[in-house]
Amino acid sequence: MTGAAKTPRERYRQQVREEVKEKAWQQIAGSGASALSLNAIARQMGMSGPALYRYFANRDELITELVRDAYRSLADAFAAVGGAAAEATAPGTTDGAEPAGPGLAALAGALRDWAVADPHRYFLVYGTPVPGYRAPEDITAIAAEMMSVLLDACAAVPPVSGGASPDGGIEEHLSAHRGWAATHPDLPPSALRLALAFWSRLHGVLSLELAGHFTGMGLDPARLFDAEVRALTEGRAG
Amino acid sequence: MTGAAKTPRERYRQQVREEVKEKAWQQIAGSGASALSLNAIARQMGMSGPALYRYFANRDELITELVRDAYRSLADAFAAVGGAAAEATAPGTTDGAEPAGPGLAALAGALRDWAVADPHRYFLVYGTPVPGYRAPEDITAIAAEMMSVLLDACAAVPPVSGGASPDGGIEEHLSAHRGWAATHPDLPPSALRLALAFWSRLHGVLSLELAGHFTGMGLDPARLFDAEVRALTEGRAG
DNA sequence: TGTACATCAGTGAACGCGCGTTCACTGATGTAC
DNA sequence: TGTACATCAGTGAACGCGCGTTCACTGATGTAC
Numbered sequence: 001m002t003g004a005a006k007t008p009r010e011r012y013r014q015q016v017r018e019e020v021k022e023k024a025w026q027q028i029a030g031s032g033a034s035a036l037s038l039n040a041i042a043r044q045m046g047m048s049g050p051a052l053y054r055y056f057a058n059r060d061e062l063i064t065e066l067v068r069d070a071y072r073s074l075a076d077a078f079a080a081v082g083g084a085a086a087e088a089t090a091p092g093t094t095d096g097a098e099p100a101g102p103g104l105a106a107l108a109g110a111l112r113d114w115a116v117a118d119p120h121r122y123f124l125v126y127g128t129p130v131p132g133y134r135a136p137e138d139i140t141a142i143a144a145e146m147m148s149v150l151l152d153a154c155a156a157v158p159p160v161s162g163g164a165s166p167d168g169g170i171e172e173h174l175s176a177h178r179g180w181a182a183t184h185p186d187l188p189p190s191a192l193r194l195a196l197a198f199w200s201r202l203h204g205v206l207s208l209e210l211a212g213h214f215t216g217m218g219l220d221p222a223r224l225f226d227a228e229v230r231a232l233t234e235g236r237a238g
Numbered sequence: 239m240t241g242a243a244k245t246p247r248e249r250y251r252q253q254v255r256e257e258v259k260e261k262a263w264q265q266i267a268g269s270g271a272s273a274l275s276l277n278a279i280a281r282q283m284g285m286s287g288p289a290l291y292r293y294f295a296n297r298d299e300l301i302t303e304l305v306r307d308a309y310r311s312l313a314d315a316f317a318a319v320g321g322a323a324a325e326a327t328a329p330g331t332t333d334g335a336e337p338a339g340p341g342l343a344a345l346a347g348a349l350r351d352w353a354v355a356d357p358h359r360y361f362l363v364y365g366t367p368v369p370g371y372r373a374p375e376d377i378t379a380i381a382a383e384m385m386s387v388l389l390d391a392c393a394a395v396p397p398v399s400g401g402a403s404p405d406g407g408i409e410e411h412l413s414a415h416r417g418w419a420a421t422h423p424d425l426p427p428s429a430l431r432l433a434l435a436f437w438s439r440l441h442g443v444l445s446l447e448l449a450g451h452f453t454g455m456g457l458d459p460a461r462l463f464d465a466e467v468r469a470l471t472e473g474r475a476g
Numbered sequence: 477t478g479t480a481c482a483t484c485a486g487t488g489a490a491c492g493c494g495c496g497t498t499c500a501c502t503g504a505t506g507t508a509c
Numbered sequence: 510t511g512t513a514c515a516t517c518a519g520t521g522a523a524c525g526c527g528c529g530t531t532c533a534c535t536g537a538t539g540t541a542c
Binding site: 126 | 364406417464
Binding site for chain 3: 009012013016047048050051054055
């Protein structure tokens with residue numbers, strides 16, 4: 001990826017690091033993130049426990065790395081969809097007046113695909129926070145990167161002529177606190193609101209689905225998710 | 239509460255059980271549910287570890303009890319609000335044509351109050367699921383009880399004349415799978431949809447808020463929550 | 477191509493720790509007559 | 510009111526376990542001349 005001219009040793013180091021992370025994910029899948037054990041991973045790799053300290057300074061560094069990879073994979077999925085949408089919109093749009101509806105729907109699809117592909121990865125990022133854990137700065141930067149892609153999609157959605165329904169001052173509030181959307185200083189408050197609705201509503205359905213709160217209800221989570229996406233792209237956030 | 243004529247010994251047992259649970263919550267608040275340790279609780283109570291086995295069969299039973307209490311407290315909060323709303327509606331309604339809007343808003347308020355009062359309790363119920371843990375039946379019954387109160391509130395909301403916007407077949411799907419709403423066999427699909435939107439959207443905002451994903455954004459989570467409640471009660475679910 | 481040296485992956489023993497849980501036992505509290 | 514017995518809360522020792530992490534060491538891989 002970054003850098004080049006890896007020596008064989010560097011290659012090998014990277015391979016082992018990857019394998020460690022792989023086993024770590026398997027372990028998380030089985031027993032949850034808090035039960036992650038370096039010794040168990042080493043055992044599974046046919047190595048002795050202390051060997052892993054050649055590759056990770058300690059347990060915390062491994063977990064941070066897993067969190068970073070998780071964020072990175074979602075950000076990449078978003079960027080791929082966002083980039084594709086941007087290219088499709090740029091040249092000669094053939095599709096009529098709503099290029100952003102599909103954009104949002106595509107992002108939503110990417111989010112759900114990412115989440116259901118590995119629920120434990122989802123929960124490592126969006127689940128119960130680990131007490132005392134602070135994500136390093138480069139990880140929050142990745143989160144900002146995703147938000148920027150989302151804001152791009154929201155930018156293209158025309159503000160809805162909502163009528164007189166009072167919004168409780170939410171759009172004023174968003175106008176007053178838009179530091180999190182600093183990448184898009186010209187976005188109307190309705191677009192900010194749409195982005196937040198996208199984020200919170202879709203995480204709502206996803207977290208209930210992946211935590212199993214819909215099982216036993218006999219409902220199809222994909223349809224519930226789809227219904228929320230439709231509500232966002234057609235009915236707007238309000 | 240239930241039963242009567244407790245002997246002093248039974249009283250004492252109950253007191254100690256309560257104290258154990260209290261310390262357990264404190265420990266969860268500090269280090270998360272997975273780090274819950276019987277020995278640590280005993281130490282904190284000035285007792286030796288094995289003493290707790292007079293009160294709980296094992297660690298799992300304690301956790302299950304905590305989960306049960308958490309559900310119970312939310313269900314009670316819901317029932318209180320639901321009961322109050324029902325009484326207010328019953329005699330001579332003075333408030334105009336929308337008795338259920340306030341009902342839903344009141345339930346939403348109860349949910350948020352309950353959640354922010356103790357975020358760890360919230361996450362024990364709605365956070366990352368504990369791998370391998372199956373809630374006993376009486377707990378799912380409590381969940382059904384809450385759903386029933388919510389459905390009561392949704393029943394009073396008149397179906398919105400939504401126009402021709404296609405809903406992707408979600409209401410048909412809900413009509414076909416309404417076992418989870420068996421307490422309300424006559425509810426229109428739009429009310430079922432409203433209940434699910436209530437549940438998933440509010441949990442979306444709440445879980446992001448309590449996991450700290452809004453901090454650093456400078457936004458007021460209470461306002462975001464309020465905006466979603468307004469969208470539910472005014473704009474309906476779609 | 478060959479030798480001398482430096483780098484680094486991995487081992488095994490060890491440290492200290494805390495956990496859940498069982499068990500035999502003591503001592504206090506309640507019960508029956 | 511007093512005595513004999515049963516119940517039960519709590520203790521301390523012990524078992525077996527796995528964890529994260531440090532450390533001195535071996536042996537293989539790469540580098541410099």
